[in-house]
Amino acid sequence: MSGKPPVQAARVANEEGSATMSTGYAPEVRERLETDAKEIIGRYPRPRSALLPLLHLVQSEDGYISDAGQEFCAEMLGLSKAEVVGVATFYTMYKRKPAGEYNVGVCINTLCAVMGGDQIWEELSEHVGVGHDETTEDGKITLERLECNAACDFAPVMMVNWEFFDNQTPESARQLVDDLRAGKEVAPTRGPRRLCTFKEASRVLAGFPDGQAAEGPSAAGPSLEGLKVAKANGWEAPKAEGSSE
Amino acid sequence: MTQLTPILTRNWDQDDSFTLDGYGEYAAAKKALGMDPDAVIQAVKDSGLRGRGGAGFPTGMKWGFIPQGDGKAHYLVVNADESEPGTCKDIPLMMANPHALVEGVIIASYAIRANHAFIYIRGEVVHVIRRVQAAVREAYEKGYLGTDIFGSGYDLELVVHSGAGAYICGEETALLDSLEGYRGQPRLKPPFPAVAGLYASPTVVNNVESIASVPSIIANGADWFAGMGTEKSKGFGIFSLSGHVTRPGQYEAPLGITLRELLDMAGGIREGHELKFWTPGGSSTPIFTAEHLDVPLDFESVGAKGSMLGTRALQIFDETTCVVRAVMRWTEFYAHESCGKCTPCREGTYWLKQVLKRLEKGQGTEDDLATITDIADNILGRSFCALGDGATSPIHSSVKHFRDEYLKHFEIGGCPFDPAASTVWGSK
Numbered sequence: 001m002s003g004k005p006p007v008q009a010a011r012v013a014n015e016e017g018s019a020t021m022s023t024g025y026a027p028e029v030r031e032r033l034e035t036d037a038k039e040i041i042g043r044y045p046r047p048r049s050a051l052l053p054l055l056h057l058v059q060s061e062d063g064y065i066s067d068a069g070q071e072f073c074a075e076m077l078g079l080s081k082a083e084v085v086g087v088a089t090f091y092t093m094y095k096r097k098p099a100g101e102y103n104v105g106v107c108i109n110t111l112c113a114v115m116g117g118d119q120i121w122e123e124l125s126e127h128v129g130v131g132h133d134e135t136t137e138d139g140k141i142t143l144e145r146l147e148c149n150a151a152c153d154f155a156p157v158m159m160v161n162w163e164f165f166d167n168q169t170p171e172s173a174r175q176l177v178d179d180l181r182a183g184k185e186v187a188p189t190r191g192p193r194r195l196c197t198f199k200e201a202s203r204v205l206a207g208f209p210d211g212q213a214a215e216g217p218s219a220a221g222p223s224l225e226g227l228k229v230a231k232a233n234g235w236e237a238p239k240a241e242g243s244s245e
Numbered sequence: 246m247t248q249l250t251p252i253l254t255r256n257w258d259q260d261d262s263f264t265l266d267g268y269g270e271y272a273a274a275k276k277a278l279g280m281d282p283d284a285v286i287q288a289v290k291d292s293g294l295r296g297r298g299g300a301g302f303p304t305g306m307k308w309g310f311i312p313q314g315d316g317k318a319h320y321l322v323v324n325a326d327e328s329e330p331g332t333c334k335d336i337p338l339m340m341a342n343p344h345a346l347v348e349g350v351i352i353a354s355y356a357i358r359a360n361h362a363f364i365y366i367r368g369e370v371v372h373v374i375r376r377v378q379a380a381v382r383e384a385y386e387k388g389y390l391g392t393d394i395f396g397s398g399y400d401l402e403l404v405v406h407s408g409a410g411a412y413i414c415g416e417e418t419a420l421l422d423s424l425e426g427y428r429g430q431p432r433l434k435p436p437f438p439a440v441a442g443l444y445a446s447p448t449v450v451n452n453v454e455s456i457a458s459v460p461s462i463i464a465n466g467a468d469w470f471a472g473m474g475t476e477k478s479k480g481f482g483i484f485s486l487s488g489h490v491t492r493p494g495q496y497e498a499p500l501g502i503t504l505r506e507l508l509d510m511a512g513g514i515r516e517g518h519e520l521k522f523w524t525p526g527g528s529s530t531p532i533f534t535a536e537h538l539d540v541p542l543d544f545e546s547v548g549a550k551g552s553m554l555g556t557r558a559l560q561i562f563d564e565t566t567c568v569v570r571a572v573m574r575w576t577e578f579y580a581h582e583s584c585g586k587c588t589p590c591r592e593g594t595y596w597l598k599q600v601l602k603r604l605e606k607g608q609g610t611e612d613d614l615a616t617i618t619d620i621a622d623n624i625l626g627r628s629f630c631a632l633g634d635g636a637t638s639p640i641h642s643s644v645k646h647f648r649d650e651y652l653k654h655f656e657i658g659g660c661p662f663d664p665a666a667s668t669v670w671g672s673k
Contacts, residue, residue, distance in 0.1 A: 225494030
């Protein structure tokens with residue numbers, strides 16, 4: 001199966017006079033998004049599977065899940081807008097209002113909270129002057145209280161635009177946000193040399209690689225502790241029987 | 246003394262470990278594609294590999310459930326939605342060694358006769374997604390994916406799919422709904438995914454580490470794998486130490502290693518402090534205390550002591566940590582992540598959160614302990630999926646082991662702990 005059925009369905013819907021052509025994108029933007037959308041839809045045996053990546057694509061264009069973006073997804077997949085909204089509102093990564101250039105998250109799940117995440121959150125929120133899911137007036141920073149981001153051995157953890165900022169302190173967190181607001185270059189601890197914007201990161205999530213996979217370390221710090229112990233002790237996995245090694 | 250067995254983590258300290266050059270040719274996949282698919286399933290059965298995503302279901306048996314010759318499309322879906330609090334093994338594995346996963350996908354897909362596979366990765370880890378995308382692209386370029394792989398006539402398409410922030414999508418049927426473009430809510434079982442999974446077709450859903458372990462089994466043999474671990478929990482696994490440990494991190498070891506042994510390797514509890522409580526396998530596994538230091542970390546032994554091996558996410562807390570605060574925060578997590586489909590979980594986690602907040606502030610009464618236990622009893626076994634059950638683990642186990650600490654909160658009208666003392670910088 002290919003991406004054709006939904007496009008046809010959308011065309012039928014248009015002929016019937018639904019509101020699907022009311023998307024607010026300029027023609028050239030619309031054309032570009034449609035090309036990307038068709039590529040995404042083509043990856044899946046059934047078109048609707050493309051909905052999550054399409055919503056990431058919308059965020060890569062608008063920085064949040066815009067009304068126009070939801071209409072666009074509905075049209076591309078032959079869904080009602082209500083079906084798209086129902087999905088978009090379920091997932092926390094989809095922003096329901098315009099978000100900052102940098103989505104700054106502090107993990108406040110138990111392990112990180114205990115190790116200092118709570119204090120980082122309190123001091124950072126006061127420093128920046130916004131709370132959870134709020135954006136600074138300059139449109140630079142949206143703060144978010146995060147649940148576990150699978151980097152507990154690097155606690156306390158922060159994420160900016162879903163890149164790792166490991167082993168944070170209240171001081172390093174303030175510095176990080178100050179640097180971001182001042183337009184200074186900031187590098188994740190395990191990630192590309194230059195931090196992407198929220199829109200750029202969203203495009204990777206939509207399935208369009210940005211060519212930065214090779215940047216940053218293979219693994220760092222705690223990820224290597226066990227291997228270091230094994231090497232120091234000369235421990236290896238058993239050899240396979242008949243193995244020539 | 247148990248020794249570490251670096252297998253999946255072996256190349257993580259190499260600069261190019263995430264590239265094909267650093268990983269090497271897909272020799273195991275090549276070998277597998279020269280075998281009968283049923284022989285591949287048998288090898289994984291014989292190895293004793295059990296699911297590394299928490300439940301520990303035998304992987305080969307799961308593959309064997311896929312009906313063959315049914316004329317339907319089959320699918321392999323890798324669950325890379327690692328989100329269980331404390332669990333942090335699949336993310337570094339995919340960042341440093343994504344080709345082990347991609348090679349495992351080829352072998353597993355071939356065994357279950359799937360021509361389309363998906364890796365569903367939580368969206369909140371962009372760099373990990375980049376690495377897996379790049380590994381898949383390299384594999385396509387080498388002809389390890391696509392059509393007529395290794396000249397065997399076998400075709401496989403592999404799609405990297407990013408989630409969008411929902412713990413519940415780690416539940417396999419919720420993941421499938423999400424992958425189909427719906428809200429990620431669990432399905433009623435049966436039918437199980439092996440019969441009616443993705444697009445109602447036979448589907449295997451396996452954890453990242455399970456699939457990444459498969460190439461080593463095919464390369465070295467089932468006996469090699471089964472030679473590690475314990476009688477019923479065979480092989481190796483990544484143990485993730487976090488919290489108040491001198492050297493937190495990833496320690497790959499045979500199943501059956503103990504926390505005492507792991508702590509020894511990790512430099513012990515942070516200096517000047519002692520172990521208070523820990524989770525053997527994430528927040529959904531009942532907490533243990535210092536009395537459980539010598540419990541072999543395998544499925545049976547941990548189960549016999551009233552908890553679960555889970556994802557081997559060993560979150561370690563020392564005596565500066567308030568257990569009520571820890572449990573409250575986990576409970577807030579479950580309430581936040583409850584998908585809302587079933588009443589016991591949706592309402593139960595909401596009310597647990599309310600009562601725990603009161604308890605933590607010292608504004609509760611002893612009756613509240615009965616209330617949270619009662620609520621938890623009404624969630625456990627009555628909710629639609631394991632999220633609800635998991636939410637009750639910290640409640641029941643903390644009341645069992647630390648009842649006095651709960652009581653202390655209302656005796657003194659507040660929390661007896663200084664949160665600053667438990668921070669990384671507080672101990673310095």
